[in-house]
Amino acid sequence: MHGSVPDPQKSREALLAILQSAPPAPVERRLPGWAVLKRRTGLARGAGGYGLVILLMAAFLLLLLSIAGLMFGSVHIEAGTAVSILLNAVTGDWLISPTWREVHETIILQTRVPRVLLAGCVGATLAVTGMTIQAIVRNPLAGPSILGVSSGAATGAVIVMRWGLLGLGAFTLHISAFLGALATLGIVFWVARTGGQMTPTRLVLAGIAMSSVLSALTSLLVLTSPDPQLASRVLFWTLGGFGSAQWKLLPLPAIALLAGLVIALLQARRLNLLMAGDESAVALGLDVHRFRQAMFVLAAALTGITVSVAGVIGFVGLIMPHIVRFMVGADHRRALPAVALMGASFTIGADLVARTIISPLELPVGIITALVGGPFFIWLLRRDAKGQGSAK
């Protein structure tokens, strides 16, 4: 096709023959070799072919930050001790005999392990949710907090607390947070789509407007409440934190993360198609409307659950997908596992900073993520503006 190629017919027939060939008959199943495995998993392709290496590095980073998360706090515990306590708790006394103070064991096992796990689960879930939302609204500037979805979940939770509605049992809070998130996402999407085309600007502006309305609504609910304690409890939802971490709080966010990641990975190919725009996605065989609705519900459920256990933690779902796409490319089959690892690392790191920077006091973790994420978002906007200026 190109003028500079001397012989454009070089192997046209051969290439066309390949395109028109039938798929090979299914062969006997055997374990594929490493080269085949690498190719099949897509690890050998895209972003320089370092997919697996980057994934391993991300996992290593997560491990380091998790150990740091066990070490630091109001009481400092050596890394060796922290890991020994953990191993001892898992394997029993036969491997490592206890040489540490009992209070350290209690701190590690009852406070810090659940806290690190909760931070990791929430961060990973937020990052996966952010990546999913960015694909379904086809906008890399979107995220659960930017679009007001987190605020919607918080408002849902506050409504339940304000009137003490517990009709749905133990999960009332989570369900109302989910419903708040779903309603907000629906409204923002509907507003941004009015008039056919959905532009990034409209979407972000609609999200900001919804956030403002929802935080005003939350304040109104708090200020008119007869319960003087409500304000301090609601503050938790608006700034986010893992201070309430306990073992019994962990199953729900862990299940949410696992389910969310598995569902998103199962749909990774379809999420890829959404990045190409609705018209391309339809032409490539995706039932866009139905798929988007299903993914909306997933994103809202994940946001609702994270907000109900850890409050609004902004920017994780916005910035992690960008960093990951830069490292492993935009293909969701590679990017989703990486973004889960990176999201977990980010919140564990942010939580570490939040509870050590003014120790023994604690900052809400949402402050740290906003201080890191806000400037990053502004930088993205600047970069996008420049890119568009030169491209057109």
Added chain:
Amino acid sequence: MTAGSGALRLDGVSFAVGERCLVEDVSLEVRPGEMLGLLGPNGAGKSTLLRTIYRMNRPSAGTVEVDGENVWQKPAAWVARRVGAVLQDMPGDFPLTVRDVVAMGRSAHKKILEPDTEYDHALIDAAIALLDLEAFETRAFRTLSGGERQRALVARALVQQPSLLVLDEPTNHLDIYHQLHLLQFVRELGITVVAALHDLNLAAMFCDRLCVLNEGRIAAIGTPDAVLTPDLLSEVYRIEASVGVHPKRGTVWVVPG
């Protein structure tokens, strides 16, 4: 391997947005292997009509049949395995590489969780090579020129292994060299092609039959020399034109004035 024969049949297709009828009562048939050029002035409804074929626009009346099946009664993936659409452009919000974009064409053939096989990679490699995109394979799609993007979208449609290729103004980003080569290329694929075109002479050179749309209705359909007459051009395009014969090819030749 292509699924189906690529026969296309539109029966009384209309498409309306609110009160406005963009396409009205269009019936036509395209035989397997035939190349049909869709002509008409801006806003005549060419893209709108093509969208009803690849399942983007649901007709407000009438049916679109591919291989004898109504596309709206089949899953989207069923249609995508038979109909490849080359769109005018694709939004570049995400840093997808050219290979990522081409590989998307395989989606409709894949089951859930089924990885890309050696076969898929061979198809993708072949399409990339055929459209001379090797140099851009790992480049971000959004950084390519209009013409290069268009070629990537052709490659994406090819790995769908369609028996019917729908092209929406495929030449509008291309220089004359690439226009000629693209049309020659799709012509030689041997599958059914429906292409919306602006250049009357190129359409006459490459298409078996032409269909002229005007205000959403078929103004004329038939072989190029039957369709491209001074009367029709003055009625549809509101231009005065002389119609002659191409000195070398013998095809019909239109010159304004």
